[in-house]
Amino acid sequence: MSGKPVTSVDVARRAGVSQSAVSRFFTPGASVSKKMAEKIKAAADELGYRPNVLARAMITGKSRIIGLVVYYLENQFYPEAVEKLSIALQENGYHVLLFMASTTVGDVEPVVQTILDYRVDGIILVSVSMSSTLADRCRERNIPVMLFNRDQPREDLLAVTSDNVAGGRLAAEMLLKGNPQRIAHLAGFDGASTQIDREAGFTAALAEAGKSVVARAVGNFHYSDAADATRELFEGDAPPDALFVTDDHMALAALDVIRHELGLRVPEDVAVVGFDDIPQAAWPSFNLSTVRQRLNVMVSTAVDELISAIEGEDRPATKLRIMPVPIPRGTTRD
Template sequence: MVSEKVTSNDVARLAGVSQSAVSRFFTPGTSVSKRTAEKIKAAADELGYRPNVLARSLITGKSRIIGLVVAYLENYFYPDVVERLSRLLQDKGYHVLVFISSLAADKVEEITQEILDYQVDGIVLASANMSSELAARCHASGVPIVLFNRLQDDEKLSAVTSDNRGGGRMLALHLVETGRRRIAYIAGFEGASTQRDRERGFREGLDEAGQALFARDVGNFRYEEAQAAARRLFAAPEAERPDAVFVCNDHMAFAVMDVLRFELNLTIPGDVAVVGFDDVPPARWPSYNLTTIRQSVDDMVAETVATLLSAIEGDVSPARRVCLPGALVVRGSSQPAKPI
């Protein structure tokens, strides 16, 4: 025999309070007196009552759900971001619905349309690209969007990023200062603003130091593709191959380092200096000891949540573009190969 579902009216009767008090107790952003809250909680626990979140959203017009779109979780950077964003949003009374998309804008359109069907209160788009057409549709529907670690040309979209261009420049100057002269670059996904900005800053830093990029290949932010790029770049004789390489993110840099050491029998940093971008946990492991740019993830997450919730709460100010500085972290992978 199936027992009848416990309702808020049952809780109200047992607690000796009104049904509206029970509703306020279970609605984020509202409150009741401490004594009333204690009675409602005790009654709810005794009856095993759980509020119907979906039904409540129909009444309030707010789902308290945030859609979070990520292109991939293979890179250590994004599971960390998902966890920190989820924790902070939960602290603010929101639930997070995670969707896995791809780097390509057409797939993001499919996913984002699905998210809109869930009546989310807002969207955080991380590691993926959104077309201007889809952005316009979301904007017209009144659903706020914040881009995380990405930029778009659409001025109506708020975005929170690191200073990718400045980070690329710092890495170029660092490699030159360590005496490297044949400096290569392995790019990420060509359509990503992070890739474009990091490469732009890197080339500017080399130019500032009187050098030109020695060689270039593409890893598309994928481990296997970064491995293949390393094999192509370093297949030449010693005098014709790079003596340093900036890999667009740490995830790909680990792949490059594995190929250099275990397939090509090259030493790091003796034969080749390697630098990355992000400062994910394995970068600090002795097996990699990777020089990289540290992104201020906590600050990025805090700015993203503040921007999104402000828009959800009705702020009609122009879109925010927040660019946070990164820090150069020098480790063993880029030490000078010999005195200079």
């Protein structure tokens, strides 16, 4: 062959089949006979042919590309979520373009504007939200938007989260088993729906038990901020004897400060509960009691809902909440 790009016509000629058969072979969801598929694959491999995804998008109006946006990867929940979402989408015949949002919390405007230039079929926002103006632009272009591990009031946005209110209640129940007297809360970013809902469930369960939060500090979902917030919580003469941390990433920072700087015993002096059940939570050095987000269920649900919306199934946008699971380990008292 010359230096010219190999086309589907070249593959069809080499395989002795029609160009439309080659097109069907490389179209997810379409089918050709087993014998024809073997001939096309052999010819394509021999010629080094790969279909031009963007060119096909110009013709079909569908790129089979999903824009996946994540804010930061410091918390190990997010690399795992991105990996599982990418694999699930690829198994359904979609390509994934990964974008990092701005370092300003919740600012996805510039990156989503870029994503729209790629003629994506759908967008997944992992733990970030978007403005009403940008949501309207996506709706005008018939591009479904899925919020993952985050929610916001708009009814035209798909969302899959844990039932974070219920999860907050589960965290309170684990701490209450140890009959704590001074309960503290290490919060994440106050504007996040996950923070708002988890704290609401936690404080409601405490109130029902005749308890309340005596100290609160904000860790902004970052390790260093959470370490500083932990020092703040424990600087008084009557430090907490129980601590709920909105996510495991911050809980690991809290445990490091409590054990190695303050010299306190966990759970004898202070019990700690996190949220997410990231892989490190089960490591013997942390052995963190936590509330597990059922990530596999969240991912499969989000992918199914997004693909249904892309394929034009006539049903309203859904906001699905997956029930989390308590995971008691070594940082809580029975």
